[in-house]
Amino acid sequence: MNRTKGEKIFGWFNIILMLMIMLVTLYPLYYVVIASFSDPVAVSTGKVTILPSGFALDSFNKVVHMENLWKSYGNTVFYSVAGTIISLALTILGAYPLSKKRLKGRKLITFFVLVTMWFSAGMMPTYQNFQNLGLLDTRIGVLLCFAIDSFNVILLRTFFENVPDSMEESAKVDGANDWTILTRIYLPLSVPALATITMYYFVGRWNSYFWSMLLLKDQDLVPLQVLLKKLIVEVSYNVNEAVDMSASVMTEQTIVYATIVIAVLPMLILYPFIQKFFVKGIMVGAIKG
Amino acid sequence: MRDVPHKARSAAMRKARGSELLVSIVRDKYLYFMLIPFVLYYAIFYYMPFQGLRLAFMDYKPFLGMAGSKWVGFDNFAEFFNGPYFTRIIRNTLLISLYNMIFSFPVPIILAILFNELRNRKFRVFVQTISYMPHFISTVVIAGLVVNFLSPSTGIVNILLEKMGFDSVYFLTKPEYFRIIFVIQGIWATAGFSSIIYFSSLMSIDSSQYEAAMIDGAGRFKQILHVTLPGLLPTIGIMLLLGIGNIMNIGYEMIILLYQPITYETADVVGSFVYRLGIQNADYSMSTAVGLFNGIISLVLVLTANRISKKISEVSIM
Numbered sequence: 001m002n003r004t005k006g007e008k009i010f011g012w013f014n015i016i017l018m019l020m021i022m023l024v025t026l027y028p029l030y031y032v033v034i035a036s037f038s039d040p041v042a043v044s045t046g047k048v049t050i051l052p053s054g055f056a057l058d059s060f061n062k063v064v065h066m067e068n069l070w071k072s073y074g075n076t077v078f079y080s081v082a083g084t085i086i087s088l089a090l091t092i093l094g095a096y097p098l099s100k101k102r103l104k105g106r107k108l109i110t111f112f113v114l115v116t117m118w119f120s121a122g123m124m125p126t127y128q129n130f131q132n133l134g135l136l137d138t139r140i141g142v143l144l145c146f147a148i149d150s151f152n153v154i155l156l157r158t159f160f161e162n163v164p165d166s167m168e169e170s171a172k173v174d175g176a177n178d179w180t181i182l183t184r185i186y187l188p189l190s191v192p193a194l195a196t197i198t199m200y201y202f203v204g205r206w207n208s209y210f211w212s213m214l215l216l217k218d219q220d221l222v223p224l225q226v227l228l229k230k231l232i233v234e235v236s237y238n239v240n241e242a243v244d245m246s247a248s249v250m251t252e253q254t255i256v257y258a259t260i261v262i263a264v265l266p267m268l269i270l271y272p273f274i275q276k277f278f279v280k281g282i283m284v285g286a287i288k289g
Numbered sequence: 290m291r292d293v294p295h296k297a298r299s300a301a302m303r304k305a306r307g308s309e310l311l312v313s314i315v316r317d318k319y320l321y322f323m324l325i326p327f328v329l330y331y332a333i334f335y336y337m338p339f340q341g342l343r344l345a346f347m348d349y350k351p352f353l354g355m356a357g358s359k360w361v362g363f364d365n366f367a368e369f370f371n372g373p374y375f376t377r378i379i380r381n382t383l384l385i386s387l388y389n390m391i392f393s394f395p396v397p398i399i400l401a402i403l404f405n406e407l408r409n410r411k412f413r414v415f416v417q418t419i420s421y422m423p424h425f426i427s428t429v430v431i432a433g434l435v436v437n438f439l440s441p442s443t444g445i446v447n448i449l450l451e452k453m454g455f456d457s458v459y460f461l462t463k464p465e466y467f468r469i470i471f472v473i474q475g476i477w478a479t480a481g482f483s484s485i486i487y488f489s490s491l492m493s494i495d496s497s498q499y500e501a502a503m504i505d506g507a508g509r510f511k512q513i514l515h516v517t518l519p520g521l522l523p524t525i526g527i528m529l530l531l532g533i534g535n536i537m538n539i540g541y542e543m544i545i546l547l548y549q550p551i552t553y554e555t556a557d558v559v560g561s562f563v564y565r566l567g568i569q570n571a572d573y574s575m576s577t578a579v580g581l582f583n584g585i586i587s588l589v590l591v592l593t594a595n596r597i598s599k600k601i602s603e604v605s606i607m
Contacts, residue, residue, distance in 0.1 A: 003509075004508055006508070006510070007508060007509045007510075010406075010509065010510070011406070011408065014403055014406050014407060015407070015412075017403060018403070018407065018412070018416045021400070021416065021419075021420060021481075022416060022419050022420075024477070025419055025420055025422060025423060025477070025481065026419065026422075028434050028438065028477075029422075031438075031445060032434065035445075043443070044442070044443040044448075045448075046445075046448035046449070046451070046452060049445070049448075049449070089326075090326060090327055090330055093323045093324065093326055093327045094323075094324065094327035094328075096320070096323060097317075097320035097321070097323050097324045097327075098324075100317070100320060102313070102317070103313075103317055103320055104310060104313050104314065104317075109324070109328065112331060112336070113331065116331070116335045118587075118588055118591050118592075119584055119587075119588045120335070120338070120584065121335075121338035121339045121341055121342055122338075122342070122563070122577060122580030122581060122583075122584055123563050123564060123567055123568070123576065123580055124341065124344060124563075124567040124573050124576045124577045124580065125338040125339065125340075125341025125342055125344065125577060125580075126338045126341075127567065127568070128338070128341045128344070128573065129333075129334070129337050129338040129341060133333070144330075144334065145334075146334075147330065147334070148327070148330055148331070148334075177319050178317070178319035178320050178323070179319050179323075182323075203425060206427070207425075207426075207427035207428065207429075208427075208428075209427065209428065209429050209542070210428075210542045214568060225427055225428075225429045228427075228429045228430065228433065229429050229432075229546065232429070232430070232433030232436070232437065233429065233432050233433050233436050233546050253437065253440070253443040256433070256437055257437070260430055260433055260434070263427075263430060264426055264427075264430055267425050267426065267427075268422075268425070270425075271422060271425045272418065274425075275418060275421050275422075275425070278421070278424070278482075279421070279485055282485045282486055282489065
C-alpha cells in the first residue's frame with residue numbers, strides 16, 4: 001500500500017506515543033517494585049528512579065511477619081471465592097427463568113431488577129437494613145452484601161435468550177424438566193458468558209473495600225483491602241505529618257511499597273489470563289446497546 | 290354463544306384466563322422455584338432498605354429507635370439546602386464531573402483511534418492489554434500509590450521536583466490541587482479499559498467504507514475524519530449521555546481515601562458528604578435526606594438522558 005510521507009511520520013509518531021502510554025501505565029507499578037527491595041535510605045533520598053539501589057529484603061521480611069496482613073489475606077480469599085459462588089448461583093437462578101418469554105410475571109420481575117441499576121435506597125438505609133438483619137460484623141453479611149449485580153443478570157439473561165429454543169423443545173420431548181435443561185444444556189453452552197460473569201464478581205469482590213469497611217468493626221474479619229487502607233493510605237498521611245526525616249520514616253516508606261507489592265501480586269499474575277473475559281463482557285454489553 | 294348474557298360471557302373468559310394462568314404456573318413450576326432465592330434477595334437487600342427512607346423525614350435518634358423518633362417533615366431537606374455545605378458539595382460534584390467530561394472523556398476515544406491506526410497487530414494487542422491493567426488494581430491500592438508518590442518527604446514526585454530545583458509541595462493538603470489529582474488518577478485507572486467499547490465499535494465499521502474513501506483519494510487522516518469518527522459518533526453519544534446521567538455520582542470511594550479536612554473545600558462531593566454524615570457522625574436522618582435528594586436528581590438525569598438517546602439514535606441505554 002502506498003503511504004504518503006505524512007502518514008509514515010504519523011505511523012512512527014503513533015508508535016512512540018504508544019510506548020509512552022505503556023511507560024506511563026507501568027512506571028508507577030515498576031517504581032513500587034524496585035523501591036520495595038531497595039535500600040530505604042536510597043529510596044527516600046531519591047537515588048531510586050530507574051534502577052533499584054542496593055538490595056534489601058528487610059521490608060519484605062517485616063511485611064511477611066505481619067500477622068494481621070495474612071489473616072486479612074485469608075479473609076479476602078474466603079470472601080472472594082465463597083462470595084463469587086453465591087453471586088454466580090443467584091445470578092443464574094434469576095437470569096435463566098427471566099430469559100423465558102413464556103414465563104408469566106417475567107416483565108414485572110425484570111423491571112424490579114432494572115430499577116436497582118438506577119435508583120437505590122442509599123447508604124444509610126442500606127446500612128441500617130444490615131443492622132436490622134443482624135448482619136453487621138458477620139462474614140455472612142459481607143458475602144450477601146451486593147451479591148447480585150443487576151448488570152450481570154441482564155448480561156446472562158441476554159446470553160440465555162440467544163440459545164435456540166429448539167434445544168429446549170427437543171429436551172422437553174425427551175422428558176427433561178427445566179432444572180435438567182438448565183444444568184445439562186444451558187450452562188454447558190454458556191461457559192464463555194459464565195466465565196465473564198465469574199471474573200466480574202471475583203475481581204469486584206477481591207478489590208472492594210467500602211462496604212466491608214462499613215459492615216465490619218471486628219478486625220479479625222476484615223478483608224485485605226480494608227487493612228490496606230490502614231497500612232498504605234492512612235499510615236502515609238501520618239508519615240507525611242511527621243516532618244522529621246528519621247530513619248523510621250524512611251523504612252516506613254519501603255514497607256508500604258512492599259505491602260503494595262504483596263497485595264497486588266495475585267491480581268497482576270491472574271490479570272493476563274482474565275482480562276480477555278472482561279473485554280468479551282464489554283463487547284456483549286456494547287452489542288446489547 | 291349469542292344467547293349468553295354479556296356478563297356471564299366475560300366471567301367465563303376471566304375464568305378461562307385464570308385457569309390459563311394456573312396452567313402456566315404449574316407448567317413452569319421449576320422456573321418459579323428457581324426464582325425464589327433470587328426474588329427474595331432483591332426483596333430483602335434491594336427493596337427492604339427503601340423503608341429506611343423514612344429516616345429522611347424524621348429526627349432519628351438511634352437510642353429512641355424508629356418508633357420513638359420524631360417526624361419532622363421536610364426539615365432535614367430545608368436544613369441541608371440552607372446549610373453551609375450545600376453549595377460546597379454541589380459545586381465540587383459538578384466541577385469534578387465537568388473536569389471529567391473535558392479531560393477524561395476524550396482520552397479513551399483518542400486511544401481507540403490510535404490503537405486502530407497501529408499496523409502491527411501483535412504490538413497493538415500488547416499495548417491494549419497493558420493499558421487495561423490499571424482496571425484490575427483496587428481503589429485502595431491506587432489511592433495508596435497517589436498518597437505515597439505525593440508524600441512531601443519521601444514521595445517520588447517531590448524528590449524529582451527537588452532534584453529539578455523546585456520546592457517540595459504537599460499536594461494532598463493543597464485544596465487547589467485536589468481536583469486535578471483526582472482527575473489524573475481517574476484517567477490512569479480507567480482510560481485504557483474504557484477504550485474497549487470505542488475500539489469494538491470501530492471494529493464494526495464496514496471496511497467497504499474505508500475502501501470507498503480510498504478510491505476517492507482520501508489518505509489516512511481523511512479516513513479518520515470522514516469514516517472513523519462518524520462511525521464512532523453513536524457510541525460517543527451514548528457514552529456522553531451515560532456520563533451526563535451520572536454527573537451527580539462521583540467515585541466517592543476514592544475521594545474519601547484521598548481527601549483530608551484541609552481539602553474538603555474542593556474535594557467534598559455529595560457521596561463523601563453522605564458517608565461522613567451517616568457513618569462517621571451517625572446522623573442517619575440528615576445523611577439519608579441528602580442521599581435521597583441526590584438519588585432523585587440522578588434518576589431524573591438518567592431518565593432524561595435515556596429519553597434523548599432513544600429519540601436521536603433509537604438506542605436505549607437502559
